[in-house]
Amino acid sequence: MGGTAPPGGGDRWAMEARGLGKRYGRKWALRDCSFRLPAGAICGLVGSNGAGKSTLLSLAARLTRPTTGGLSLFGTAVTEDEVLARCAYLAQDKPLFPRFTVEETLRMGAELNPRWDRAVAERIVRSGPVPMGDRVGTLSGGQRSRLALALAFGKRPELLLLDEPMAELDPLSQHEIAGLLMAEAAEQGTTVLMSSHQLADVATMCDHLLAVADGRVRLAGAIDELLDAHRLVTGAYLVDGVPPEIARHTVVESRTTGRQFTALIRRQGPVEGDWRATEPSLEEVLLGYLRSPGTPPLLTADAQVTDEHEGEVAA
Amino acid sequence: MSATVTTGTGNEATGEGGKQPPRVLRGMAWLVWRQHRVAFLACLLLTAAGVANMLWERAATRDFLKNPRPGALAVDVAGLFANSSYDSAYQDGAWLVTCLPLAVGVFLGAPLIAGDLERGTLKLVTTQSMTRRHWLTVKVAAAALVTLVCSVALSAVYTWWWRPAHDLVNTGRWTDGVVFDTTGPMPVAMALLNLAVGIAAGVLVRRVLPAMALTFAFGFFVLGWLWDGVRLLPFTPRVITNPVEQGQPPVPEGGARFDNWTVDAHGGLHGFGTCFNEHTPADCRTNQGIVAERLDYFGFDQMNTMQWVDAGILLAVTVLIAGLTLGWVRKRSL
Amino acid sequence: MVEFRIDRQSGMAAYLQIVQQVQEALRLGILAEGDQLPTAASVARNTKLNPNTTLKAYRELEHLGLVEPRPGVGTFVSAVPARTRSLADSPLRGELSDWMRRACAAGLDWDDVSALVTAARAEHYPTA
Structure with a gap:
């Protein structure tokens, strides 16, 4: 958990992308992405469909290779075979062998993973409860998800990559699976990167955010810091255009309704003048950035790729 | 308190050993066996049944071949054989050996990777702690091993059964596919090629059923039909030339006729039927200058080499297809 | 718990x-x-x-x-707060009560007062 965060060095960053790009045919699914994800974070990966979320997860899970740049997990390039054991991946449709029994599925986990933790996997399955002898093909969506998560956590990964883990689940299963995910991540100290369309879920489950649009990073960093960097300002609309006190800041988006002027701004110092400034919600910030492709991306200090590592090598 | 502790450890004990069957296969080998055991077992059992059947038929044929009719002429033996039920038994055996490569390609090769692509389980397996390379190696090696065992067994037994009757089966024409492709190393090479084609088709179309159809089409049209025209191309037949008066030279014992010609004084070749239907064939031949009749044939002693060369060609194609496919699977995006 | x-x-x-x-x-x-x-x-x-x-x-x-x-x-x-009563007795509470009385006299309704309190609070407790 928080207290057991690994010390500095390569292990401090669960994921680090430098100039990462992926092209399918002529289309760039991901382009020039550079960011960091600190170890121990539970990070929401958000963005529109086709923005590059699944591509990023696929790159980290070694299902596909980057066209440009590099991606490293805990300081090790994804091209190295050893990252396989440190990271678990759950595809959106949670593929499993339908004719295997639950027990055989867990045996597969044991056979293919040297660090397999049988106790953890069986605890997750049994608390479902998912009967050990049942065929996977006969399980409900929630039970399948539970089994897939058991397989992922049984691997004892340091990084867990989830592609829309809660999509297509009924509300009860969604709640159960989300709770399971959070509790196991807390107990094992797993770093989690999960893509999701449910902003409410992201807001409660995640402490970090990675927003992508059009294959590029728009927001990255701790959610608290990202929200604190922004203000939603409201006031009377007296002059044409953006009022000068507001224009000093980076205006993400603004609109006027009658005599009311509302803007989402990235603060450069305190907001002066006769403005009502409140901290925006995650949804407001996120939608603002996704709607305004012209606004420069924001990466908090934690999420920025610096050259400290290379500096160390040189020194 | 102590009771819960005891049951806890008790459960673990029964879970660890006890009821679970012993682990014979481990790691990826276990997964590949578990995933494809129905197909693997079906292939092995059908082969076993085929082998048993052929051994039984061989015992029956042996008595006939040893003692067809004491003192009978070779021509009579051939007639007896053709009219007996043994001929059709050989045909059934050959059919079985011909079907094996098709079955291997369609039921073992096509679903091997297409199944994982279709269900998405490739993403599951290749994101465990083992590399995609390792997964591919074990999977393809297992399928190749089963193919090898089945085809070697069937071919060995059929060849053993066929050899003593080689001049009788298919009236001794061993250059036909029904003999040439069902004996010696040929069924093994054919089966491996079909396996590779099946795997490649599966990777290409990513769906099991279309891949099976494609593989079947390949086995049927390319190996069953196109191959008929290619089989003998690399080889030079032996030649016997007779003066025209002696008629066509007879095919030497065990040999297989390849072609017949008529030859003029300059060595020019004419169709063997030239002047055949004329009223006065002798005049016609004189007019055309034909002086000799020629036979092109393959001697039985050539058969072994020819089969190994052809098998080598098929295996080279197999390795090429398999190499391209596996190299692509290793690198492609999933 | x-x-x-x-x-x-x-x-x-x-x-x-x-x-x-x-x-x-x-x-x-x-x-x-x-x-x-x-x-x-x-x-x-x-x-x-x-x-x-x-x-x-x-x-x-x-x-x-x-x-x-x-x-x-x-x-x-580790400790149960003892501030609840002292908060009720503090002079701040009296001052707020006075202010509310004046607001009431000035004709402000419930929502007006809430809006003012929220705005004033946001001014002094920006991060909350």
């Missing part, structure tokens, strides 16, 4: 909701000195709340001197 309820529509940061709910439980006597707070993992299981958020709330409570972590065991209530 207490169970937390996270209201995702309230707009209040989740860790503050936990802080508030612990304080309330202490005031109501649901939690007493020496009681253990639920672990981050169990809060996560029941409310799907990020464990780091729970830990942040517990650190805040530790800061307030209400709980103390015992490494390897959990987080325990």
Whole structure:
């Protein structure tokens, strides 16, 4: 958990992308992405469909290779075979062998993973409860998800990559699976990167955010810091255009309704003048950035790729 | 308190050993066996049944071949054989050996990777702690091993059964596919090629059923039909030339006729039927200058080499297809 | 032991909701000195709340001197706040009461007063 965060060095960053790009045919699914994800974070990966979320997860899970740049997990390039054991991946449709029994599925986990933790996997399955002898093909969506998560956590990964883990689940299963995910991540100290369309879920489950649009990073960093960097300002609309006190800041988006002027701004110092400034919600910030492709991306200090590592090598 | 502790450890004990069957296969080998055991077992059992059947038929044929009719002429033996039920038994055996490569390609090769692509389980397996390379190696090696065992067994037994009757089966024409492709190393090479084609088709179309159809089409049209025209191309037949008066030279014992010609004084070749239907064939031949009749044939002693060369060609194609496919699977995006 | 309820529509940061709910439980006597707070993992299981958020709330409570972590065991209530009464007796309360009376006399209704209080509070407690 928080207290057991690994010390500095390569292990401090669960994921680090430098100039990462992926092209399918002529289309760039991901382009020039550079960011960091600190170890121990539970990070929401958000963005529109086709923005590059699944591509990023696929790159980290070694299902596909980057066209440009590099991606490293805990300081090790994804091209190295050893990252396989440190990271678990759950595809959106949670593929499993339908004719295997639950027990055989867990045996597969044991056979293919040297660090397999049988106790953890069986605890997750049994608390479902998912009967050990049942065929996977006969399980409900929630039970399948539970089994897939058991397989992922049984691997004892340091990084867990989830592609829309809660999509297509009924509300009860969604709640159960989300709770399971959070509790196991807390107990094992797993770093989690999960893509999701449910902003409410992201807001409660995640402490970090990675927003992508059009294959590029728009927001990255701790959610608290990202929200604190922004203000939603409201006031009377007296002059044409953006009022000068507001224009000093980076205006993400603004609109006027009658005599009311509302803007989402990235603060450069305190907001002066006769403005009502409140901290925006995650949804407001996120939608603002996704709607305004012209606004420069924001990466908090934690999420920025610096050259400290290379500096160390040189020194 | 102590009771819960005891049951806890008790459960673990029964879970660890006890009821679970012993682990014979481990790691990826276990997964590949578990995933494809129905197909693997079906292939092995059908082969076993085929082998048993052929051994039984061989015992029956042996008595006939040893003692067809004491003192009978070779021509009579051939007639007896053709009219007996043994001929059709050989045909059934050959059919079985011909079907094996098709079955291997369609039921073992096509679903091997297409199944994982279709269900998405490739993403599951290749994101465990083992590399995609390792997964591919074990999977393809297992399928190749089963193919090898089945085809070697069937071919060995059929060849053993066929050899003593080689001049009788298919009236001794061993250059036909029904003999040439069902004996010696040929069924093994054919089966491996079909396996590779099946795997490649599966990777290409990513769906099991279309891949099976494609593989079947390949086995049927390319190996069953196109191959008929290619089989003998690399080889030079032996030649016997007779003066025209002696008629066509007879095919030497065990040999297989390849072609017949008529030859003029300059060595020019004419169709063997030239002047055949004329009223006065002798005049016609004189007019055309034909002086000799020629036979092109393959001697039985050539058969072994020819089969190994052809098998080598098929295996080279197999390795090429398999190499391209596996190299692509290793690198492609999933 | 207490169970937390996270209201995702309230707009209040989740860790503050936990802080508030612990304080309330202490005031109501649901939690007493020496009681253990639920672990981050169990809060996560029941409310799907990020464990780091729970830990942040517990650190805040530790800061307030209400709980103390015992490494390897959990987080325990160390003191019950005695501020509730002193807050009621403080001069601030009287001043606010005076202000409310004047607002009432000036004809402001409930919503006006709420808007003013919220605005004034936001001015002085920007991050809350």
